[in-house]
Amino acid sequence: MQRSTQGTSVPVPVPLDPPTAPDALPDIPGGQHNLLPVAVLGRPLRIDIPMWEYSRPTPERPEWIILYWNGSEVEKKTWYDDIPPDELYVDVPVQFLEHGVAAVTYLAHGFNGGEVGSMPLSLTIDKVAPVLGDNQGSLVFDEEVLRDGVTARYLENNVLQALVPSYQTPAVADMLIVYWDREPFADEEVDRYELKDPSQPISIVFSKEMILARGDGKRYVHYKVCDRAGNLSAGSRPVTLEVAATPIPRSLPPVLIEKAEGWGAQQTLTLNDFYPPLLVEVPASAVIYPDETLTVVWGAPGTAGYFTTSTPYNGQERFFEIPTQYVLAQSTHTVTVLYRVSDNANALDSDALALDVKARSERLPQPELDGANPDGFSLGTAPANVPIRLGTWPLIAEGQQVSIQLTGVLPGGSDAPAYDVLFAHALSATEADEGIGMRDDVTVPKTHLATLWIDHNFTITASVSFDEGATWVAFRPVLNLPLRD
Secondary structure, three states, X not given: OOOEEXXXXXXXXXXXXXXXXXXXXXOOOOOOOOEEOHHHOOOOEEEEOOOOOOOOOOOOOOEEEEEEEOOEEEEEEEEOOOOXXXXXXXXXXXXXXXXXXXXXXXXXXXXXXXXXXXXOEEEEEOOOOOOOOHHHHOOEOOHHHHHHOEEHHHHHHOOEEEEEOOOOOOOOOOEEEEEEEOOOOOOOEEEEEEOOOOOOOEEEEEOHHHHHHHOOEEEEEEEEEEOOOOOEOOOOOOEEEEEEOOOOOOOOOOOEOOOOEEEOOEEEEEHHHOOOOEEEEOOOOOOOOOOOEEEEEEOOOOOOOOEEEOOOEOOEOOEEEEOHHHXXXXXXXEEEEEEEEEOOOOEEEOOOEEXXXXXXXXXXXXXXXXXXXOOEEEOOOOOOEEEEEEOOOOOOOOOOEEEEEEEOEOOOOOXXXXXXXXXXXXXXXXXXXXXXXXXXXXXXXHHHHOOOOOOOEEEEEEEEEOOOOOOOEEOOOOEEEEEEO
């Protein structure tokens, strides 16, 4: 064992690396150094020894280490052969593990007779539980809460909070365990707060959702403090609160839609006869307070047809317009329509209307194939790329997606692979104005038509999606005609 500093004087041994304690908690800013959890103090504490250089123990020249705890010898371990790495540790008996800061070192004796001590490992043992403050740490609530209780009105305008009286030796990472009991001493945990800055007052916030979930009646509110080592304080004196937080039910009946058919909570909107605007009316019987915001909700969040608005239609206080693009996007769907009443504290949803939106099935264009006639389509006179056209339809708009597909049969009678003339094609402004393929820019190759069975029918179909391709509405009628040579 030859670790030393060299110079003109006698070599001075360099201390060995300090031992380590695997059970020590990682250091945190402002926390105690190498803190040991109390959970490990009821059994011997493992201390690992790092391997030193130039180790060659033999029966004639053994090597050993002696571990010291605050200068007192704990254990000596000796080796007469190569030292297995998994033997380089010492278990410190429980009687050494007393409250305070301990210095742990070891002395290593090498095969050459040299002895070198280690740098110290400092460990912190904290066995003292936090001691709560005034009035047994009882939480401090607003006088209004203590006098009137936790009411629905209070929670509409306030957040329920309580101050924690100062307690002895607060430290970073102390954990406050908060209880909101429906019966005395039930210890119904509701939250945990980790202390970040011991110099600042500690405030506990009780969420409205929790208060409502735990119901009305007498509630017993208290807490305990667990420090980072795991020492748990006594429980604070409970504060008894009278809770009457459940809101009085409010009648918010479903919306009214004049253009819908049916009655009650399930109605139908047929798009064959639809023309804008689609107005949603909030019933006069719905109670809306002056300081509340009214929002109409059309559909489900995350879907193409979802829309909300708080802007009345043309200044009519309880009428709201659903833009046509969002109406069409609900084609073939049952859309949920409701209104939301909100203030700074909470929001209430009305009863929902389930509106079955029937897709347009009338006045839809039929695909056209250039050169086709009532007798069919002649392949012999067809150009290399045969134009296909599709006219406009009611409420056509830029961004709607169109698919056009050609199907038929192969010689012998088997189905030919479907040919996508267009697939999920988003309409341009020009196409929305004049139709699709009106400039001969949508075609089917003659070579594909030539693969089909002569004198047998082939079909061209079209469909439109108003919801970014999620669902499709088929155009009727289709183009179905025989292929001639």
